Amino acid sequence: MTVTSSTVDFPRAIAAWAVAWVVGGGVLGAAVLAALGGSSGEPLTPIRLAAVASVGWATMLIAVVAVARSAGTDTLTAVGLRGRIRPRDLWAAPAGVVTQLVVVPGAYLPLRAIWPETFAPERLSDTARDLVDAAAGAGLVLLVLVVVVGAPLVEEIVYRGLLQRSLASRVGGPSAVLVTSALFALIHLRWVEFPGLLLAGLLFGLALQLTDRLGPAIIAHAAFNLTGLITVFVTG
Numbered sequence: 622m623t624v625t626s627s628t629v630d631f632p633r634a635i636a637a638w639a640v641a642w643v644v645g646g647g648v649l650g651a652a653v654l655a656a657l658g659g660s661s662g663e664p665l666t667p668i669r670l671a672a673v674a675s676v677g678w679a680t681m682l683i684a685v686v687a688v689a690r691s692a693g694t695d696t697l698t699a700v701g702l703r704g705r706i707r708p709r710d711l712w713a714a715p716a717g718v719v720t721q722l723v724v725v726p727g728a729y730l731p732l733r734a735i736w737p738e739t740f741a742p743e744r745l746s747d748t749a750r751d752l753v754d755a756a757a758g759a760g761l762v763l764l765v766l767v768v769v770v771g772a773p774l775v776e777e778i779v780y781r782g783l784l785q786r787s788l789a790s791r792v793g794g795p796s797a798v799l800v801t802s803a804l805f806a807l808i809h810l811r812w813v814e815f816p817g818l819l820l821a822g823l824l825f826g827l828a829l830q831l832t833d834r835l836g837p838a839i840i841a842h843a844a845f846n847l848t849g850l851i852t853v854f855v856t857g
Contacts, residue, residue: 629692629699634787637688638681638779642808645680664751667760671767678775685783700782701829706836713828713837717844720824721852725817732816744813749853768850773842780805780822781829781838789830798826821845 650673654660659669689699697703733740743750756764780801789797802822806815824845828837 629688629694629783629787631784631787631791633688633692634783637684638784641680641684642677645677646808649676649680664748664755666755667752667764667767670752671763674767674771678771681775681779685778688783699786700778701786701833701835702778702782703834706840710832710834710837710840713841714844716824716828717841717846718848720821720841721845721848724824725820728816728820739813745817746853746856748811749849753850753853765847765850769843769847773839773846776805777825777829777835777839777842781825782835785826785829794830798823798830802826 653672653676654669657669657672659665665673685700686696689696692699695703729740729745738744752764784804785797785801788800791797792800802819802825805822805825806818809815809818811818821842825838825842828841829835831837
């Protein structure tokens with residue numbers, strides 16, 4: 622199955638994303654972090670992560686709604702969220718788990734053989750480990766909500782629902798999956814994690830491409846993130 626063309630034109634969609642990313646993730650995110658006594662050079666705590674992420678997510682969702690309305694279409698339809706999640710969509714959960722536990726580690730093996738220090742396991746998980754180490758009680762619940770609920774939902778609406786669907790109408794589904802997966806990996810601003818995030822993005826993108834619905838991509842993303850979080854806890 623191929624993804625139905627979005628009624629949001631890609632130049633309009635990418636422009637809305639770029640403005641929201643700079644304003645929400647950059648300007649407002651930095652302001653919120655500073656207000657909470659943090660700085661860009663130190664590890665985030667769950668509370669600071671939640672605050673910064675919430676501002677960025679709210680800005681992105683406002684941009685998605687605005688660009689959909691400007692195109693004269695319903696927001697849920699534009700991002701592929703029309704229709705309930707179906708039992709058969711649950712295949713995406715084990716796919717997310719396998720990608721986190723098997724596919725991504727396998728991709729790093731040749732990289733680690735060439736650059737052992739650069740791609741050492743501790744370097745790949747240091748951000749998540751810092752968050753887990755700083756989480757306790759309510760902070761732990763907050764961390765799970767951000768990583769397993771908020772991030773999969775909002776990021777899939779933006780990167781797969783808005784950008785991939787709109788780009789697919791111009792260049793076709795496979796190219797749109799690849800381009801938006803690369804963008805998804807790049808915006809995390811951790812180049813050492815780029816290969817793994819690219820593979821994860823390809824899974825999420827294929828979930829949308831194969832079903833023409835965003836639910837499976839969200840499920841795969843949530844399972845991928847939850848598995849990564851549990852892995853950090855277990856190996857911590």
